[in-house]
Amino acid sequence: MSDKQQGFSSSFGAIMAAVGSAVGLGNIWRFPYIMGQYGGGAFLLVYLAFVFLIGMVLMMTEFVIGRRSQHTPAKAFVYNRPDRKGWRFLGYLCVFTCLMIISQYVVLSGWTTNYIVDSATGTLASLQTSEIGTHFSNFITHPWLPVMYLIIFTVITAVIILGGVQKGIEAVSKVLMPVLLVLVLVLCVRSITLPNSSVGLSYLFSPDFSKLSGEGVLAALGQALFSLSVGMGTMIVYGSYIPANDNIFKTAMLITASDTLIAVLAGVAIFPAVFSFGQDPASGPGLVFQVLPTVFNSMGGIGTVFAVMFFFLLALAALTSAISLLETIVAWLCESSSVNRYKSTIIVTLVVLAVGSVCALSDGLLGGVKILNKSIFGFVDDLNSIYLPPICAIGTVIFFGWQMKKEDIIDELSNHGALKIGYFKAFYFLVRYVAPIALLVVLFTSIYASLFPNN
Numbered sequence: 001m002s003d004k005q006q007g008f009s010s011s012f013g014a015i016m017a018a019v020g021s022a023v024g025l026g027n028i029w030r031f032p033y034i035m036g037q038y039g040g041g042a043f044l045l046v047y048l049a050f051v052f053l054i055g056m057v058l059m060m061t062e063f064v065i066g067r068r069s070q071h072t073p074a075k076a077f078v079y080n081r082p083d084r085k086g087w088r089f090l091g092y093l094c095v096f097t098c099l100m101i102i103s104q105y106v107v108l109s110g111w112t113t114n115y116i117v118d119s120a121t122g123t124l125a126s127l128q129t130s131e132i133g134t135h136f137s138n139f140i141t142h143p144w145l146p147v148m149y150l151i152i153f154t155v156i157t158a159v160i161i162l163g164g165v166q167k168g169i170e171a172v173s174k175v176l177m178p179v180l181l182v183l184v185l186v187l188c189v190r191s192i193t194l195p196n197s198s199v200g201l202s203y204l205f206s207p208d209f210s211k212l213s214g215e216g217v218l219a220a221l222g223q224a225l226f227s228l229s230v231g232m233g234t235m236i237v238y239g240s241y242i243p244a245n246d247n248i249f250k251t252a253m254l255i256t257a258s259d260t261l262i263a264v265l266a267g268v269a270i271f272p273a274v275f276s277f278g279q280d281p282a283s284g285p286g287l288v289f290q291v292l293p294t295v296f297n298s299m300g301g302i303g304t305v306f307a308v309m310f311f312f313l314l315a316l317a318a319l320t321s322a323i324s325l326l327e328t329i330v331a332w333l334c335e336s337s338s339v340n341r342y343k344s345t346i347i348v349t350l351v352v353l354a355v356g357s358v359c360a361l362s363d364g365l366l367g368g369v370k371i372l373n374k375s376i377f378g379f380v381d382d383l384n385s386i387y388l389p390p391i392c393a394i395g396t397v398i399f400f401g402w403q404m405k406k407e408d409i410i411d412e413l414s415n416h417g418a419l420k421i422g423y424f425k426a427f428y429f430l431v432r433y434v435a436p437i438a439l440l441v442v443l444f445t446s447i448y449a450s451l452f453p454n455n
């Protein structure tokens with residue numbers, strides 16, 4: 001039996017690994033600022049609806065497809081519908097999407113790794129507020145530093161994958177996830193005990209429906225999918241590792257709740273501190289790499305400790321997510337060729353390093369290179385945020401809702417009749433109608449918005 005079919009050894013391990021995949025840069029960096037930007041509590045309500053009604057439903061479909069087939073996406077769809085071989089292309093598209101996402105992900109993770117070093121060595125602490133922005137742009141445009149940190153981060157990810165599903169991914173996730181929770185909690189306590197923390201809390205939570213535009217609703221759905229790591233086959237692969245007698249509904253529920261909790265806690269760790277020191281809540285990389293270092297510097301000496309903690313937290317979150325992305329591609333290569341797991345890991349890692357490095361240099365050495373009028377990083381970002389994940393997600397729900405046999409789905413969700421699945425009707429309705437329509441709306445509106453930015 002190959003290592004792939006070995007799977008996770010326990011329910012706890014399976015949940016920690018999947019939470020590890022879900023909790024990533026998306027939670028700690030992206031969620032807080034989009035929540036603040038689109039009306040705080042108002043955004044949170046919409047987000048909660050999407051995350052449970054569409055994101056979690058998608059996660060369950062991926063778990064069912066994966067666990068039933070014991071395959072990666074390339075074979076999993078066809079296993080569940082052997083007479084329609086064309087569905088394998090959806091599998092390939094999922095694997096390609098993972099490659100594009102991880103190539104961009106390791107760039108940002110490399111930046112984070114560099115900031116652990118810069119905060120631990122006191123470099124950040126020695127900067128004046130006015131120098132923090134320049135420090136960041138000098139770093140990302142540097143001819144080789146971003147690539148060096150990207151390599152460090154990717155190699156650490158690959159070493160864990162080499163350890164295998166149980167001794168690598170599961171073992172590491174079981175340790176890192178609790179550590180991550182502790183770090184977030186410590187940072188939350190620091191943040192809410194600062195003077196005037198209530199300003200940040202109210203920025204984050206008080207519902208302002210006027211800021212929740214159509215754009216905010218779209219962002220909420222996109223974020224819900226990205227944050228739960230669904231719509232690109234990762235959860236099909238992890239689904240194939242879930243123990244046979246685990247309750248898929250409960251597992252997905254726990255993962256979804258933990259992911260959302262960590263995202264909200266990240267907001268609590270960030271915004272009260274930002275407002276307490278009179279900073280503006282920037283969006284995008286500016287928040288994490290410019291505003292927060294300024295905040296940590298304002299805390300005095302102890303700020304260094306919190307800076308190291310924060311960037312370490314971000315890197316840990318990124319690591320377990322990168323692991324799941326790399327694992328999806330490695331498992332696919334092992335499955336579809338005679339290359340063993342060790343060699344597959346090396347090959348896939350080299351490809352990720354190559355594509356990732358090109359992305360990393362797109363602000364510096366390769367700054368002149370444009371694809372469709374965008375920088376390389378911008379182009380990959382468009383692929384990853386507008387096109388690939390929604391297309392894979394739509395394919396997956398259509399496959400599940402309209403191609404897979406209903407009896408097979410019931411059989412898998414109920415663990416061959418052992419569990420009661422009273423939620424089934426509602427679930428099936430969501431997968432067949434609500435999810436495809438919502439996803440199509442997101443896909444078309446975001447394509448439209450990106451083609452006609454001024455409308």
Ligand code: PHE
Binds near residue numbers: 023024101232322
């Ligand atoms: N869920 C991760 C995050 O929030 C990103 C991710 C997407 C990981 C898809 C795996 C697959 O950062």
